[in-house]
Amino acid sequence: MQKDIHFTEEERRGVYRAIHARRDVRSQFLPVPDAVLARILEAAHHPPSVGFMQPWDFIVIRDLPVRQTVHRNFANASSRAAEIYEGEQRKLYEGLKLEGILQSPVNICVSSDRDRPKGRGLGRQTDPEVHLYSTVCAVQNLLLAARAESLGVGWVSILDLPQLKATLGIPPALTPVAYLCVGYVSEFRPQPDLEEKGWETRSSLCSVIHFDHWGARPEGGEK
Amino acid sequence: MQKDIHFTEEERRGVYRAIHARRDVRSQFLPVPDAVLARILEAAHHPPSVGFMQPWDFIVIRDLPVRQTVHRNFANASSRAAEIYEGEQRKLYEGLKLEGILQSPVNICVSSDRDRPKGRGLGRQTDPEVHLYSTVCAVQNLLLAARAESLGVGWVSILDLPQLKATLGIPPALTPVAYLCVGYVSEFRPQPDLEEKGWETRSSLCSVIHFDHWGARPEGGEK
Numbered sequence: 001m002q003k004d005i006h007f008t009e010e011e012r013r014g015v016y017r018a019i020h021a022r023r024d025v026r027s028q029f030l031p032v033p034d035a036v037l038a039r040i041l042e043a044a045h046h047p048p049s050v051g052f053m054q055p056w057d058f059i060v061i062r063d064l065p066v067r068q069t070v071h072r073n074f075a076n077a078s079s080r081a082a083e084i085y086e087g088e089q090r091k092l093y094e095g096l097k098l099e100g101i102l103q104s105p106v107n108i109c110v111s112s113d114r115d116r117p118k119g120r121g122l123g124r125q126t127d128p129e130v131h132l133y134s135t136v137c138a139v140q141n142l143l144l145a146a147r148a149e150s151l152g153v154g155w156v157s158i159l160d161l162p163q164l165k166a167t168l169g170i171p172p173a174l175t176p177v178a179y180l181c182v183g184y185v186s187e188f189r190p191q192p193d194l195e196e197k198g199w200e201t202r203s204s205l206c207s208v209i210h211f212d213h214w215g216a217r218p219e220g221g222e223k
Numbered sequence: 224m225q226k227d228i229h230f231t232e233e234e235r236r237g238v239y240r241a242i243h244a245r246r247d248v249r250s251q252f253l254p255v256p257d258a259v260l261a262r263i264l265e266a267a268h269h270p271p272s273v274g275f276m277q278p279w280d281f282i283v284i285r286d287l288p289v290r291q292t293v294h295r296n297f298a299n300a301s302s303r304a305a306e307i308y309e310g311e312q313r314k315l316y317e318g319l320k321l322e323g324i325l326q327s328p329v330n331i332c333v334s335s336d337r338d339r340p341k342g343r344g345l346g347r348q349t350d351p352e353v354h355l356y357s358t359v360c361a362v363q364n365l366l367l368a369a370r371a372e373s374l375g376v377g378w379v380s381i382l383d384l385p386q387l388k389a390t391l392g393i394p395p396a397l398t399p400v401a402y403l404c405v406g407y408v409s410e411f412r413p414q415p416d417l418e419e420k421g422w423e424t425r426s427s428l429c430s431v432i433h434f435d436h437w438g439a440r441p442e443g444g445e446k
Contacts, residue, residue, distance in 0.1 A: 005411060007371050011237025014230055015371035018238045019266045019364050043242045045428045047363060050380050052415055052423040056431060063435040081348045089343070098346075119423050120312070123321075123380035125304045130380055133400065136359035140270065141242050143360075144367065148230050148238035157273050157346035157353055169437035177356065188228060192275055200275040200342050205268045208279060212286040214392035 018144040021188055025152030026097040029104040029183025036149050037106065037182075043145035044110070047137030051119030055131040056138045056177075059168055061107040069167045070159070070179070071101040077158045092199060099156040104181035109164070110139050111174045132177060139178045152185030241367040244411055248375030249320040252327040252406025259372050260329065260405075266368035267333070270360030274342030278354040279361045279400075282391055284330040292390045293382070293402070294324040300381045315422060322379045327404035332387070333362050334397045355400060362401045375408035 007015070041058055049055065061067060078098060085093045101107060112135035114128065124130055139155075146153045156179045164176050194200050209218050230238070264281055272278065284290060301321060308316045324330060335358035337351065347353055362378075369376045379402045387399050417423050432441050 006373050007237055007240065008233060010231060010233040011240060012371045014234025014237030015241045015367055016262075016266065017230065017234060019368060020269055022269075022271070024271055039239075041432065042428055043239065045431065046243055048245070048247055048366065048378060052417040052425075054426050054431070057433060057437075058431055059433045059435070059437060061435050066435050077349055081345075084344060084348070093345070096345075118426065119417075121307060122304075122316070122319075122417070122422065125307070126300055126381055126383060132355065133359045133362075136356045137363045137366075139356075140360045140363035141367075143271065144238055144364075145242060148235045150229050155271055158349055160349060171437065194275040194342075194345070199345065202275075203277050203341065205265055208268065208277070208281055209264065210280060210282045212282070212284050212289050214280075214282060214394065 014148060018147045022143055022147040023152070023188045024154050024193060025185050025188070026100045026154045026181075026193070027103055028186050029100060029152060029181070030185070031105045032151065032183055036151065040142050040145040040149060040151065044138045044142035047134065047141045049119070049134035049137070050124055050130045051122030053116055053119030053124070053131060053134060055113045055116045056135045057111045057113065057174075059109040059111070061109065062105065066167065067101050067107055070107065070164065071099070073159050073163050073167065074099050074101060074156060077160050081158055092197065096197060096199065097193070098158055100154045100181035101156065104154070104183040106182045108142070108180045108182060109168055109176055110135060110178040110180070111170050111176050113174050115173055132175065135177045139180070142180070146182065150184060151182060152188070154181040155179070156181065237371060241370045245366055245370040246375070246411045247377050247416060248408050248411070249323045249377045249404070249416070250326055251409050252323060252375060252404070253408070254328045255374060255406055259374065263365050263368040263372060263374065267361045267365035270357065270364045272342070272357035272360070273347055273353045274345030276339055276342030276347070276354060276357060278336045278339045279358045280334045280336065280397070282332040282334070282393070284332065285328065289390065290324050290330055293330065293387065294322070296382050296386050296390065297322050297324060297379060300383050304381055315420065319420060319422065320416070321381055323377045323404035324379065327377070327406040329405045331365070331403045331405060332391055332399055333358060333401040333403070334393050334399050336397050338396055355398065358400045362403070365403070369405065373407060374405060375411070377404040378402070379404065
């Protein structure tokens with residue numbers, strides 16, 4: 001009975017390792033066996049979802065021409081995005097590795113369907129966009145399962161979404177939530193890439209905690 | 224070197240157990256030591272975030288009057304929500320346990336700040352709402368860390384959000400993403416509550432997988 005509820009110390013360590021040693025990975029990918037891909041997709045298929053709505057779909061992309069089209073989409077979106085940065089910041093931006101679309105053997109696009117009938121609308125009346133949250137929980141399950149399998153995943157945010165939907169044939173009413181590049185990698189860096197390269201620092205945990213009411217800080221917290 | 228990358232079999236099992244044995248829990252909660260609460264908040268503070276933006280805040284609520292106000296919010300929102308169901312479905316809805324706001328010793332509200340300057344806008348130009356996804360990844364980390372700690376968490380979706388913001392003093396520009404009820408529980412059921420009670424069935428993994436292009440199904444997949 002105990003066993004059904006409690007984790008062993010090593011199992012618990014596995015969960016925290018997956019969370020704390022997960023990194024967004026952009027390069028040096030190697031192939032993925034189908035059995036491992038199936039396990040991470042099965043994990044992605046088991047997050048919480050509002051009303052048990054299960055609004056996600058997974059498009060598994062290995063085809064090179066499709067990935068080349070998505071890569072052109074990224075390249076255009078990224079050079080438009082670069083325009084808001086100047087000087088040193090622009091140089092830093094241009095040195096960042098923001099995708100691994102062609103280097104990784106598998107890409108996975110995760111979409112969300114606001115009209116999925118499953119769940120009979122339960123929990124969706126106060127905020128109709130909450131289906132997106134369920135789908136992001138699926139993505140985070142995939143990221144952590146991948147880390148436990150020593151698989152690297154890079155989440156590409158800089159994509160023109162209408163163009164991506166056209167490339168993949170995603171129905172108009174759906175939302176592409178994540179575009180992921182997946183493959184084995186030679187290392188997981190100790191820090192997030194954007195921290196290591198000096199783009200941004202990690203905020204302290206105290207600075208984002210409040211007690212009972214917004215702004216009531218824990219001891220030691222920043223005001 | 225190997226050790227830095229790879230998980231032991233038991234650590235990997237821990238990650239999959241957290242994912243597959245996690246349940247949304249609504250009742251029979253017991254108190255949470257501060258050290259455990261700190262570990263799950265630390266886990267929640269380490270998800271991926273777009274441009275390393277870290278747009279989340281955590282309001283930890285133990286105060287009974289605050290929880291009573293949130294509970295009244297739920298009760299009103301839920302009776303409005305019930306109105307779309309009739310007959311058998313209405314009876315089923317009324318038998319569901321959809322929150323544990325007062326029974327659980329700790330509630331945590333997770334909010335998301337679209338204007339957080341961290342990350343310098345990186346990755347947010349193609350979709351300005353993507354900060355929400357980073358915050359949901361924080362929530363999913365918290366849910367899985369909690370499961371590894373044998374802590375139950377119930378995610379309450381049925382709340383009037385403007386009212387919730389007023390109760391907790393959350394600044395107008397922010398979005399409350401999740402309201403969670405946290406505490407030790409006596410069991411984790413084998414199935415999701417909504418599946419066990421006959422509200423909704425789990426879809427097959429094959430039915431949500433596509434290869435290279437929307438609608439291209441794996442063998443055995445539904446069309």
